[in-house]
Amino acid sequence: MVESTLKQDAKAPNTNRIGLTLGDYKGSPSTLCDGCGHDAITSQIIKACYELAVEPHKVAKLSGIGCSSKTPAYFLSRAHGFNAVHGRMPSIATGVSMANKDLTLLAVSGDGDTASIGLGQFCHLVRRNVPMIYVIENNGVYGLTKGQFSATADIGSKLKTGVSNELPPIDICSLAVEMGCGFVGRSFAGDPKQLVALLKAAMSHKGTAILDVVSPCVTFNNHEGSTKSYKYAKEHEMPIHEIGYIPFYEQIAVDYEPGSAVEVKMHDGSHIVLRKAAKDYDPRNKLAAIDTIHKAIAEHQFLTGLLYIDEKKPDFTTIMQLDDQPLASLGQDKLRPGKDALSAIMAELK
């Protein structure tokens, strides 16, 4: 079934379920370096949205500052976009989500944007479980400011000037699991099949979905030995399962061997099917997830796939008990209490 979905996608007609073409999901031309991992991720975002027949006007694209954060301009030009300040996209996202809970928030950030300057806001966003897809295009450097170390840089890695990094990297995925994130995945810009599946699954998640995507910076960090290079990622990638995504509008006819796969039902009725690859791994076990991530790092493996999922955690809009209508759409009748309310307040103060 997983395969069949993908095959069907391959010979998809020129328009999707809602009559839009792939071109309708594109944005303005990219101004990034040729071969930049970020552009590869942009292509998969376009593909995932097209195949899922996402309505562009219901999406809000969000980002911080960096080469990675520029990319929302390169997809879904019909959607509103917000390129915020460096590291502070999570707070913008939180406000947007409160104002209009019907929007799909699709955010892109960098490793500097998220794990350096934005680490505090990142943690609090995850803690609140603001419903959104949060993609970190992780290249281990500050691309836009020309190659300084970020907080995910490998220990011992060297700048072109010869300066070497003596501090251990922050692992965004294990941090997210630790902070209580209900959807944590890792992928690689050069693995389109897995990335599209993870993106689609993330879009069905109700809560913060973190996708840490290794995205080589061909200009500043694609050298031999960098764990964020194309070569390293290709040679060390260790998918913990093959991930398949079945949207709610497609029937599931399960064709995998019982016991060899895990199936997760999402809140909107869609399904994720995880076919075991190298390891016996259940992404619903938090401690096991952290354990597996750390073991892989110690063994120089580059673990990819859906690392952790918890579909039951309430998201922030639910916790806040918001009105059924998006707050942004409420008019004066609902927002301004009547004269009697003011009189009552004044009477109490007399």
Next chain:
Amino acid sequence: MKTLASETSSKVEQGRIVNNFSIHVATINGSGSQSSNNVLMRSLFQMGIPVSGKNLFPSNIAGLPTWFTIRVNKDGWIARKKEVDILVAMNPQTAYEDVMSLPSGAVCISPTELNLEKARQDVIHYVVPFTELANQATDQIKLRKLLTNMIYVGVVAELLGIDFAEIEKSIRRQFEGKAKAIDLNLVAVDAGRKWAKESAAKKDPYYVERMNKTEGKIIIDGNAACAIGSMFAGVSVITWYPITPSSSLCEQLIDYLHEYRRDEANGKATYAVIQAEDELAAIGMALGAGWAGARSMTSTSGPGISLMAEFVGLGYFAEIPTVIFDVQRVGPSTGMPTRTMQGDILSAYLLSHGDTKHIALLPGSVEECYSQALDAFNLAERFQTPVFVLSDLDLGMNNWMSDPFPYPEKPMDRGKVLNAQELEKLGKFERYRDVDGDGIPYRTLPGTNSPIAGYFTRGSGHNEAAAYTERADDYLRLMDRLNRKYQTARKYVPKPVIETQAGAKVGIIAYGSSDFAVQESRAQLNAEGLATDYLRLRAIPFTEELRDFVEKHDRIYVVEQNRDAQMRDLIRLEMPDLAMKLQSVLHYDGLPIDARSVTDAILSQEK
């Protein structure tokens, strides 16, 4: 109420001073004196006498000295009075200094064991055996300290002639629903009253008599007034990070919203309040919500304003509405966090890097805290930009008398927002084009079902179509349009309030919480033979009335509560040709400004 007659003229009638004095209660922070002081103040208010109460407190939870000052004034002057007439010296740590700073002839009420009588013989002393009275009132040792505070209420009430029915009424109000506490406090008041009646011969001239000057009025602090204004303005996303003196704004707003903006049946709310992780996040959330179409706000004080700088610049440049309440306190840095100042005028006005300038409202009373909160949300959406409301600790946290607030007449102004139907009719949409020539472009909200609604918001250079640009001509056009928009705002912001007097050659300019002191000072100046006109600023950018006012007068005194004459300098920048006319009266010791200081400063410069 506020005639320009000075209070001094009607001061003493046959040795009696009626409804015209200040009470200064010195206690220890956290000792529970707050309720006693509120009871005293409310009882006077209920007797129809104009009154104000100010808490002069330390940045501390318990142990440090704190003062509560009550001003009783039949003419309605409710600014802080510089001179203390009646001291209640309950704090051993400060008692000596407190009594030494009294003017001759003032009253000092103090506990026996402090021995203050010897310190000042030119002061009228009432030495009260508080410990003994408290021991008699209760056998619970823990309660004795608390009750001591109510005992001084009884003593003061008996000496001044405050109606005990009013004291009882305000105690019942203060401890509503707590029968035991009410009984105990009444016992304590009675103990004080009895002692004063039986053992203290009246030696001082101060009395209260019923009036009818507070009928229909309310007592409220400015933070509550801002909260009520925000709720009736229709705010729906509120973000904050706790900081004195602004916390109580959001805390009171939360209570009001819970009561009036939640569906009783299903508990669902037409608002979201988020206590953010810091002010960087608070302003980010407010901007995100404003961008997405909600009425949003955040509330903070100076240190928070500093943290918000980068985001506020983005709000200005990318044109996103939100409202920022700045309840100012003493800086720089942590400064004196529980003391008052008008210190953020320039930093708020120019907040962020590059060429930025913001709209800032300047409420001068609790009623304006309410009405300008309403204005701020309309202005933010009309001008698609962050709008500041610059309150301060004195206005925000102290109790002020006011007429009840009127229900808003104006409907909410949501500004230039295009919906899907309008977009279809237009056929084309450019986010940053100045279609109407007023500098204000049109915006669309995310979620608008139209293929042309979407645009990309960014803090980097952008052209009319919201596309990235670094072209010199694009940048110039954008910056000049933003300036045009700012000029348009001059016609929308609240105009200054101007009061004139025949023949005045001297003008006074003030703003915010200085108003009460300035009004009273004008009466004092009149008594000294100096006629003045008065312009009270209510907003930045300035309106044309300001220039007229400065032009018309020989000399102008700009009264403000900071060291560097921030507002005067801003006016000088705006009208360099008239700069030399502008002089300053500056009050920046952290205490609320008082009339006497203003009067003395003006008179000394007039010599």
